[in-house]
Amino acid sequence: MALEDYRNDMETCRRCSACKFIPLEKVKGFQLVNVCPSISRYNFHTYSAGGRLVNGVALLENRISFSDKFLEVMYNCQMCGACDVSCKYAMDMEVMEPIYETRIKCVEEGHTNPVLDKVINSLRKQGTMVPGARAKRGDWAAGLDVKDCTREKVDVIYHVGCLTSYDKDMRKVARAIVKLLKKAGVDFGIAGNNESCCGGRAYQMGYKADFLNQARKNMEAIKKSGAKTLVTGCADGYQAFKVLYDKFDLKGSLEVLHITEYLDRLIKEGKLKPTGKVKMNVTYHDPCYLGRLGEPYIHWQGKEIPGHIRVFDPPKEFRRGTKGVYQPPRDVLESIPGVNLAEMDRIKEYAWCCGAGGGVNESNPEFSRWTADERIKEAEATGAEALVTACPWCEKNFSDAVKTSGSRLRVYDVVELLEKAI
Amino acid sequence: MTLTRDFYRALEGIVGPENVSEDPVVTESYSFPIRKATMPDTNVYMPRFEAVTLPGSTGEVQAIVKLCNRNKVQYKASSTGWLYCDPVGPNCIKLDLRRMNRILEINEKGMYAAVEPYVIGAQLQAECMKRGFTCNLAGAGANCSALPLAAHAGLGHLSQSGSYSERNQLALEWVTGDGDIIGFGTLGSLGEWFCGDGPGPSLRGIIRGNTQPLGGLGVFTKAAVKLYHWPGPAAFPMEGICPQYVHPEIPSGFMIRYLSFPDIDALVEAVRRVGEAEIGFELMGFNAAMMASNIATDNDEDLAYLKQFTDHIQGPGFLLIIAANSPRDFEYKSRALQQIMEETGAWSLKDVEDPVIGAGFMWRFIRVTGSIRETSRATGWGGGTVGGTDVFPLMTRYILHTSDLKQDLIDRKLIMDDGIYPFIQSIEHGHAGHGEILIRYNPAGPDHIRNVQGMLTREANRTAIQGRFGVPHHTYSDALHDMYGPEACNYHLLLRKIKKNFDPSGSSEASLYITAKE
Numbered sequence: 001m002a003l004e005d006y007r008n009d010m011e012t013c014r015r016c017s018a019c020k021f022i023p024l025e026k027v028k029g030f031q032l033v034n035v036c037p038s039i040s041r042y043n044f045h046t047y048s049a050g051g052r053l054v055n056g057v058a059l060l061e062n063r064i065s066f067s068d069k070f071l072e073v074m075y076n077c078q079m080c081g082a083c084d085v086s087c088k089y090a091m092d093m094e095v096m097e098p099i100y101e102t103r104i105k106c107v108e109e110g111h112t113n114p115v116l117d118k119v120i121n122s123l124r125k126q127g128t129m130v131p132g133a134r135a136k137r138g139d140w141a142a143g144l145d146v147k148d149c150t151r152e153k154v155d156v157i158y159h160v161g162c163l164t165s166y167d168k169d170m171r172k173v174a175r176a177i178v179k180l181l182k183k184a185g186v187d188f189g190i191a192g193n194n195e196s197c198c199g200g201r202a203y204q205m206g207y208k209a210d211f212l213n214q215a216r217k218n219m220e221a222i223k224k225s226g227a228k229t230l231v232t233g234c235a236d237g238y239q240a241f242k243v244l245y246d247k248f249d250l251k252g253s254l255e256v257l258h259i260t261e262y263l264d265r266l267i268k269e270g271k272l273k274p275t276g277k278v279k280m281n282v283t284y285h286d287p288c289y290l291g292r293l294g295e296p297y298i299h300w301q302g303k304e305i306p307g308h309i310r311v312f313d314p315p316k317e318f319r320r321g322t323k324g325v326y327q328p329p330r331d332v333l334e335s336i337p338g339v340n341l342a343e344m345d346r347i348k349e350y351a352w353c354c355g356a357g358g359g360v361n362e363s364n365p366e367f368s369r370w371t372a373d374e375r376i377k378e379a380e381a382t383g384a385e386a387l388v389t390a391c392p393w394c395e396k397n398f399s400d401a402v403k404t405s406g407s408r409l410r411v412y413d414v415v416e417l418l419e420k421a422i
Numbered sequence: 423m424t425l426t427r428d429f430y431r432a433l434e435g436i437v438g439p440e441n442v443s444e445d446p447v448v449t450e451s452y453s454f455p456i457r458k459a460t461m462p463d464t465n466v467y468m469p470r471f472e473a474v475t476l477p478g479s480t481g482e483v484q485a486i487v488k489l490c491n492r493n494k495v496q497y498k499a500s501s502t503g504w505l506y507c508d509p510v511g512p513n514c515i516k517l518d519l520r521r522m523n524r525i526l527e528i529n530e531k532g533m534y535a536a537v538e539p540y541v542i543g544a545q546l547q548a549e550c551m552k553r554g555f556t557c558n559l560a561g562a563g564a565n566c567s568a569l570p571l572a573a574h575a576g577l578g579h580l581s582q583s584g585s586y587s588e589r590n591q592l593a594l595e596w597v598t599g600d601g602d603i604i605g606f607g608t609l610g611s612l613g614e615w616f617c618g619d620g621p622g623p624s625l626r627g628i629i630r631g632n633t634q635p636l637g638g639l640g641v642f643t644k645a646a647v648k649l650y651h652w653p654g655p656a657a658f659p660m661e662g663i664c665p666q667y668v669h670p671e672i673p674s675g676f677m678i679r680y681l682s683f684p685d686i687d688a689l690v691e692a693v694r695r696v697g698e699a700e701i702g703f704e705l706m707g708f709n710a711a712m713m714a715s716n717i718a719t720d721n722d723e724d725l726a727y728l729k730q731f732t733d734h735i736q737g738p739g740f741l742l743i744i745a746a747n748s749p750r751d752f753e754y755k756s757r758a759l760q761q762i763m764e765e766t767g768a769w770s771l772k773d774v775e776d777p778v779i780g781a782g783f784m785w786r787f788i789r790v791t792g793s794i795r796e797t798s799r800a801t802g803w804g805g806g807t808v809g810g811t812d813v814f815p816l817m818t819r820y821i822l823h824t825s826d827l828k829q830d831l832i833d834r835k836l837i838m839d840d841g842i843y844p845f846i847q848s849i850e851h852g853h854a855g856h857g858e859i860l861i862r863y864n865p866a867g868p869d870h871i872r873n874v875q876g877m878l879t880r881e882a883n884r885t886a887i888q889g890r891f892g893v894p895h896h897t898y899s900d901a902l903h904d905m906y907g908p909e910a911c912n913y914h915l916l917l918r919k920i921k922k923n924f925d926p927s928g929s930s931e932a933s934l935y936i937t938a939k940e
Contacts, residue, residue: 044443
C-alpha cells in the first residue's frame with residue numbers, strides 16, 4: 001500500500017478534532033483531555049492527525065512539497081497511535097496508515113532527517129538503533145549462563161532489543177528477565193552478539209526497506225533456531241515481531257509474546273510464585289506499541305462496495321486498539337504482594353505517550369522530554385511512589401525526565417518489581 | 423496576495439513567532455482541500471489563509487484585530503472548527519483560538535460557568551457533573567466548543583430541559599470587528615458573569631439572533647453559560663476498550679426509551695404531553711438511522727442495526743431520557759410516561775429497554791459522542807437541510823415537506839436509503855422545536871453534489887418561503903439573507919447596519935454571515 005492507496009481514508013476526515021482528545025466518553029474533567037502530544041505541544045491544526053491527512057492529500061496533489069517545514073511537522077510525531085483510536089471511536093477510516101505511508105514516501109524520495117539518517121546508518125552497520133554503541137550486544141548476559149539460541153535448540157527465544165542490550169542503565173531489565181525465566185524453568189535462549197534490531201523503530205521513522213531487511217534477517221535466524229515462541233521485553237520489538245512482521249507476511253506461525261504476557265501466563269500456571277512483599281504504591285504506564293498498537297494485525301483483502309456507505313467485501317475489520325495488551329502487565333503487578341496499583345487518568349487505549357517513539361527521541365529531544373514531563377505530572381497526581389512501565393524506551397525516557405524535573409518518582413519496568421518478589 | 427513583512431513581523435510581535443505561521447504546510451491544513459476534485463465550484467474550495475495565528479488572550483486577539491484594521495487585512499476566528507468551514511478569499515488571516523482554553527469560573531450558587539472558546543463541551547460537562555450540574559452541549563458533539571456562541575444555534579440534546587444558546591448565553595466578552603472590547607451585561611458593569619442583559623450593555627440581540635455571525639463579526643473571547651441541575655453521577659460506570667465500551671448499569675432515577683408512533687400527529691401530541699408533564703430530561707426526535715449509527719461501532723454494524731430498528735418501529739419516533747430527583751419523582755415521571763404512551767399509541771423499542779444497551783445509549787446521548795458517527799462515518803460526507811427554531815408543530819411540518827425531497831433522492835439512488843423520517847427535536851419542554859433532514863452519500867463528482875445538496879437546499883428554501891415556515895438556521899451568506907430578508911421584515915437590512923457599525927472596514931471576514939454591501 002502506498003500513500004495514494006489511502007486517499008479515500010484521508011479524504012474521509014471531517015475535521016471533527018476527535019483525534020486531538022481522548023475518547024469523549026472517557027473525559028472526566030477539564031484536565032488531561034488531550035491525547036496527541038504533537039498538537040498539544042505545537043497547537044497548529046497541522047500537527048494533529050487531521051492536519052497530517054490534509055497535508056497527505058496536498059502532497060499527492062503537489063499543492064505542498066517536501067519542504068523543511070513539512071519534514072519538521074512530519075517528524076514531530078511519536079507515531080503513538082492515540083489519534084487513530086480516538087478517531088475510530090466514530091469513524092471507519094485509516095489514520096495511522098497514511099501517516100506511516102507519508103513518512104515512507106519521504107524516505108523513498110530522499111527527504112529525510114539527518115539525525116534519523118544517522119540512527120539508520122547505525123542500524124545498517126551495527127544492527128542497532130543505538131548509534132555509537134561500543135560494547136558487544138550480548139555483553140549484558142555475562143555470567144548469567146544463558147543458552148545461545150543460534151547454537152542450541154530452545155523452546156523460547158528471548159529477544160532483548162537494542163536499548164536494553166546497549167544501554168548500561170537498562171541491562172538490569174534483561175538480567176531480571178533471565179532470572180525470572182530460569183526460575184520458571186523455561187527452556188529459553190538468546191542470540192547474544194548475533195541478535196539484531198527488530199526494525200520496528202526504523203519502520204516508524206519511514207525506513208521501510210531497512211525494516212524489511214531486518215525482518216527478513218531476523219525471521220531467517222528464528223526459523224533456523226526451530227523455536228516456536230519469541231518473547232521480548234521491548235514494546236517496539238513486540239509490535240514489530242507480532243504486528244509488522246505479520247503485516248508483511250513474514251511472521252509465519254511464530255508465537256510472539258511480550259514478557260508481561262509470558263510472565264502473567266507463568267504466574268497463572270503456578271510456575272512463578274511472587275511471594276516476597278514489595279511494599280510500593282505504583283502507577284502503570286501503557287507503552288503505545290504494547291497497548292493500542294500492539295493488537296494483532298488483521299489481514300484483509302477485498303474491495304469497497306460502491307454505494308453511499310463505506311462497506312467492504314468481505315467486511316473489513318479496522319484495527320482500533322481494542323485488542324492491545326492492557327491487562328497482563330496489570331495482572332503481573334497485582335500478583336506481587338504489597339504492590340498497590342493506582343491508575344492514571346489516561347490509560348490503556350488512550351494512554352498519553354512517553355514521548356520516545358517515532359524517532360522523536362533522537363530528532364527532537366526537547367519535545368520528547370516535554371511529552372514525558374506531562375506524563376510524569378499525571379503519574380505524580382496518583383500519589384504513586386513509582387511509575388512502572390513495560391518498555392525500555394519508556395523507562396529510559398521517564399528516568400531521564402525524572403532526573404531533570406526533580407520528581408521523586410522512581411521508574412521501573414514491571415519485571416524489576418516481579419524480580420523483587422520472586 | 424502575501425502579507426507585507428511589516429505586517430507579519432507585527433503579528434509575531436503580538437503572539438510570538440512560534441504562534442504564527444504563513445508556511446503553506448500550515449495554511450494548507452486550515453483550508454479545505456479534501457475532495458477538491460469533486461467540488462462543484464471554486465467557491466466551495468477554500469483557499470489558504472495568508473497566515474494562521476494562535477492568540478492566547480483577549481489582549482492578543484484585540485491587537486491582531488486592530489492590526490488587521492489598520493492594514494486592511496481580513497481575519498477570521500474559530501475555535502474547535504468542525505469541518506473545514508472557512509470560505510475565505512485572499513488577504514485574510516486565521517485566528518485559531520486553541521490556546522484560549524480555560525474554564526474561568528464555575529459558579530455553583532449562581533449556576534453558570536464562564537469559559538474561553540477552546541474549552542470543549544466534554545470538559546465543561548464533566549466538570550459540571552462533578553458538582554451536580556450539567557450544561558447544554560452543542561448537538562454537533564462534545565468535541566465542539568462549550569462557548570455558547572460557537573455552536574450553530576446552540577441546540578443540543580439537553581434542549582428539552584436545558585434550552586439553547588440564545589437563552590443560555592449570559593455575560594460575554596466580545597472583541598468587535600474593529601477591535602473594541604465590550605463586556606455584555608454584568609461583565610460590562612460589575613466584572614461578573616451572571617447576566618448578559620444588564621446592568622451594563624445588553625447586546626445579545628446584536629451578536630446573535632436566528633443565526634449567529636459564524637466568525638463574521640469580530641471575535642467572542644469569553645462567555646458565560648447557564649448550568650442546569652444534574653441528578654446523576656459524575657460519570658457513568660464504563661468497562662471495555664474503545665470503541666467497545668460497555669455501560670453496565672443505568673443510574674438510579676434514570677430511564678431511557680425510544681418511542682415510535684403510528685404517525686406524525688401522534689408523535690406531536692406525545693411531545694406536547696411529555697412537555698406538559700415536564701418529565702423529559704432529553705427529548706430528541708432521532709430516527710432509526712441515527713439510533714443505529716449511535717450504537718454501531720462500524721458501518722457494517724450500522725446497517726445491521728438500521729434494519730433491526732427499522733423492523734421494530736411503527737413510524738416516526740423520539741428518544742426520551744428521564745432523570746428524576748427522588749424515587750417519588752421517578753415514580754411520577756414513569757407513570758406519566760406510561761399513560762402518554764398508552765394514549766398516543768407509542769411503541770417502545772425493546773433494544774433500548776435493555777439495561778446495558780440502554781445505559782450505553784444514555785451516556786452517549788448525554789455526553790453527545792454519537793454525532794460524528796451519525797453524520798460522518800458513512801462516507802465522511804453528508805449534508806441535508808435544517809429548519810429554524812419555532813413552534814414545535816410548525817417546525818415538524820416544515821421538515822416533513824423536505825422528507826419528500828429526500829425520498830426523491832433515494833429513489834434516484836443518489837443518497838443512502840436510511841429512511842425518510844426527519845430528525846425533530848423538542849426545545850424547552852415542547853415550547854419550541856427544530857427539524858433537520860440528514861443525508862449521507864458518496865459524492866461522485868460536482869454534478870452529483872449539485873444534484874443532491876444543491877437541489878435539497880434550493881427546494882428547502884423554496885418550501886420555507888412559500889410555506890411561511892420562517893428563516894432556517896442555514897442562512898449563511900449575503901445571498902441567503904437577501905433571499906429571506908424581504909420575507910421576514912427586511913431583517914437583513916438591520917443585520918447589515920449592525921455589521922457596518924461594529925466592523926466599519928469589513929475586516930472580520932463575513933462570507934458566512936452578511937457583509938455591509940449596500
